[in-house]
Amino acid sequence: xxxxxxxxxxxxxxxxxxxxxxxxxxxxxxxxxxxxxxxxxxxxxxxxxxxxxxxxxxxxxxxxxxxxxxxxxxxxxxxxxxxxxxxxxxxxxxxxxxxxxxxxxxxxxxxxxxxxxxxxxxxxxxxxxxxxxxxxxxxxxxxxxxxxxxxxxxxxxxxxxxxxxxxxxxxxxxxxxxxxxxxxxxxxxxxxxxxxxxxxxxxxxxxxxxxxxxx
Amino acid sequence: xxxxxxxxxxxxxxxxxxxxxxxxxxxxxxxxxxxxxxxxxxxxxxxxxxxxxxxxxxxxxxxxxxxxxxxxxxxxxxxxxxxxxxxxxxxxxxxxxxxxxxxxxxxxxxxxxxxxxxxxxxxxxxxxxxxxxxxxxxxxxxxxxxxxxxxxxxxxxxxxxxxxxxxxxxxxxxxxxxxxxxxxxxxxxxxxxxxxxxxxxxxxxxxxxxxxxxxxxxxxxxxxxxxxxxxxxxxxxxxxxxxxxxxxxx
Numbered sequence: 001x002x003x004x005x006x007x008x009x010x011x012x013x014x015x016x017x018x019x020x021x022x023x024x025x026x027x028x029x030x031x032x033x034x035x036x037x038x039x040x041x042x043x044x045x046x047x048x049x050x051x052x053x054x055x056x057x058x059x060x061x062x063x064x065x066x067x068x069x070x071x072x073x074x075x076x077x078x079x080x081x082x083x084x085x086x087x088x089x090x091x092x093x094x095x096x097x098x099x100x101x102x103x104x105x106x107x108x109x110x111x112x113x114x115x116x117x118x119x120x121x122x123x124x125x126x127x128x129x130x131x132x133x134x135x136x137x138x139x140x141x142x143x144x145x146x147x148x149x150x151x152x153x154x155x156x157x158x159x160x161x162x163x164x165x166x167x168x169x170x171x172x173x174x175x176x177x178x179x180x181x182x183x184x185x186x187x188x189x190x191x192x193x194x195x196x197x198x199x200x201x202x203x204x205x206x207x208x209x210x211x212x213x214x215x
Numbered sequence: 216x217x218x219x220x221x222x223x224x225x226x227x228x229x230x231x232x233x234x235x236x237x238x239x240x241x242x243x244x245x246x247x248x249x250x251x252x253x254x255x256x257x258x259x260x261x262x263x264x265x266x267x268x269x270x271x272x273x274x275x276x277x278x279x280x281x282x283x284x285x286x287x288x289x290x291x292x293x294x295x296x297x298x299x300x301x302x303x304x305x306x307x308x309x310x311x312x313x314x315x316x317x318x319x320x321x322x323x324x325x326x327x328x329x330x331x332x333x334x335x336x337x338x339x340x341x342x343x344x345x346x347x348x349x350x351x352x353x354x355x356x357x358x359x360x361x362x363x364x365x366x367x368x369x370x371x372x373x374x375x376x377x378x379x380x381x382x383x384x385x386x387x388x389x390x391x392x393x394x395x396x397x398x399x400x401x402x403x404x405x406x407x408x409x410x411x412x413x414x415x416x417x418x419x420x421x422x423x424x425x426x427x428x429x430x431x432x433x434x435x436x437x438x439x440x441x442x443x444x445x446x447x448x449x450x451x452x453x454x455x456x457x458x459x460x461x462x463x464x465x
Contacts, residue, residue, distance in 0.1 A: 103413040122390065125370075125453075138384040141452040142433050162427035162457070175424040176350060182391050183408045202389035203373075207411070 001087070001206050002187035002197070012115060015039040018083040021107060023072040023100065023116070024090025028054035032061050039084075044068045044075060046091070073099035075157060080109045087116040093156050096147070097167060107173040110211040117208040120180070124148055124158045126203070134199045164209065173211035180204035219319050220403035222342050223294045225403035226274075234304075240277035241305045246284070247336065248365055248456040250432045250447075256426055259363050259458045263287040266331035267448040269355055271320035271339020271348060271364075276302035276313075278393055283311050285399075287332070292316045292323055316399035317407035320345035327354050332361045341365035341405045344395075345416055353420040353463060362422060362461045368429070371445060372407045373395070379443040382455075400443070413459060422461035429454035 006012060010116075016038035022031045025043030027050060034041045042065060045051050051067050058064060066157065070076050072091030078182070085104045092100065104114050124145060128135045140148075145163075148156045159167065168175055183189070183197050199205065222409055227332050230260050245254040254260055264286030270279045273291030282289045282344055293299050302457060306312050320339030327428075333352040352362055373390060374382035379400040393412070396405045408416065417424055432450035 036373060122370075136386040138370070138374065138453060142454060143429075143452060159384070160429060161456075162429045165427045167426060174324070175414060176418065180391075180409065180411045202391060203386060204390060204409075204411075214377050 001192045002181070002183040002191045002200075003189075004181060004184065004187075009114070010163045012086065014082060014187065019081060020083045020086065021075075021077070022090065023085060023087040023104070024094065025054060025067070026050045026090065027057050027202060029057070029121055030086075030088055032063060033061050033084070033210055035061075035065055039058060040065065042066045042068060042077070042082075044070055044072065044091070046094075048214045055211045059118045064073065064144070071095060071178060073103055075103055077107060079106050081167050082107050082112060084115070087118075090116070091114040091119050093158075094154060095157065097157055097164070101173075102171045105173060107209070110213055112213045115208060115210045116168060117181075117206060119156065119158050119161055120204045120207045121123065121145060121158060122203045126199075133166045134196050134205075136199070136202075168209075170210045173212050174214055175209075175211050175212040177208075179208040179210065181206040181208065218342075218344065219294055219321070221402060221404050226295035226342075227297045227399075230258045230295065233298065234301040237275040237277065237301050237305050238308065240275065241309050242282050243277070243281075243283040245278075246459065247316055248430055249441060249444055250430060250436070250450065250456070252290065252430055252433065257430070257458065259426070259428055259460055260334075261332070261361050263332060267329060268331045268332040268334060269323070269325070270338065271333060271335040272339060272340065272342055273302065273364070274298045275305060276315060277305075278334060278336050280305065280309065280311055281312060281368065282334070283313055283331075288314045290316065290325070290330075292318045292320060293317050297415065316329055319343065320374070321351055323351055323355060325355060328357045328360075330355050330360060332363065334362075335364040337365060337367075340366050341407065343404070343406065345408055345413075349416050350420050351424075352424065355439050356463045359465045360463045362417075362463070363457055365458045367405075367407060368382075368457055369393070369407065369409060370453050373457045374445075374453075375443070381443065382447040383447060383460075398443075415458070417461050421464050421465055424459070424461050426456040426458075426460035430456040430458065432439065 020041045028043040031041035031043045072095040171214045221356045266287045268287045268289045279289035320343045339348045355463040371382045377458045419440045432447045
């Protein structure tokens with residue numbers, strides 16, 4: 001959300017020749033970037049409109065890689081066909097983790113990497129829904145966190161830390177890292193207000209899980 | 216004064232109270248934390264029969280007594296002589312002998328790779344520096360060995376005031392930079408890390424993270440006896456205790 005560069009985080013590693021699946025690719029900015037680094041990406045999105053934007057962007061970039069219209073819970077692609085599956089505030093936020101994480105495990109080769117950035121339990125707990133703002137106060141319960149339905153927004157998913165860990169292990173992943181993002185000094189976000197960015201300097205509002213399919 | 220000395224002083228003061236509770240604790244079944252959740256419900260432990268176990272910050276060593284009754288060969292280490300004295304008295308009373316050692320979990324005078332399980336419940340897990348005791352636990356464990364430790368809930372720590380009062384709903388301190396905490400009431404030094412920091416520390420020391428069991432207070436039961444910890448209602452909604460389960464890579 002604060003556009004921390006991958007060159008700083010180095011989550012994904014070397015790209016050349018890697019088969020990569022982006023879950024919830026939107027207009028495919030990420031996959032286009034990765035293709036430029038020599039990777040072989042496939043972009044997946046559940047929105048036909050988003051994929052239209054992606055097709056236009058591909059044409060502009062002079063690139064051609066597959067775009068798949070499907071939900072992350074049921075991907076019409078063969079087992080063990082990717083080295084990396086990733087999402088950047090993508091399908092991981094809008095698909096049920098109990099369905100999409102095992103699906104990601106199926107799609108990955110042994111030793112393959114799953115990395116995704118999204119919301120955090122802190123953000124979910126501290127959202128004051130009636131006032132529509134982040135607060136330094138627990139509003140929502142931690143236990144039972146799963147499906148989050150706001151009055152107007154789409155259904156989103158977030159899990160307690162222990163639930164994520166058990167889901168990864170049960171799906172055959174080793175847990176490598178949980179990177180909690182603190183906005184860098186002076187960072188501005190087009191997604192977040194100044195107050196929210198201040199909040200996020202104290203408590204994690206964005207995190208990246210990095211897990212690896214067992215060899 | 217180092218955190219070890221400060222914590223030895225604090226625990227020397229606490230010791231008489233814990234001596235009173237020790238017979239009850241030794242007589243109990245294996246239960247975790249202030250809500251007495253049975254191990255049979257949580258499944259944090261492997262089958263410990265025949266295992267060499269080390270309890271880091273054992274206090275009155277009731278955890279080790281439970282492990283002994285399940286067929287383990289326990290060793291308990293603690294920095295506070297008064298607590299170890301109670302543990303020795305309980306050993307005599309319950310006819311259950313195992314080695315007890317006065318030592319810090321950050322520097323244990325025992326051989327590399329001599330244990331199958333390292334365990335800590337409100338022991339070294341919160342009173343010792345994790346950047347010292349986790350590497351030490353890794354050294355003491357055999358390849359494939361288990362590390363299981365209970366700590367205060369991370370969210371609870373963020374919502375706990377400096378005075379000895381239970382956590383409310385307000386986040387009173389930042390998450391980023393969590394590490395060392397000195398509380399007003401006792402002057403004791405505790406260590407509490409964020410989730411990502413725990414995972415990094417465990418990984419860097421050769422552990423595979425297996426589980427994080429966040430304890431939810433059961434719906435009914437006796438209240439706990441700790442004025443600084445949140446009540447059942449709070450602890451039904453947010454975790455007051457967390458058990459990390461990790462395994463040293465083979």
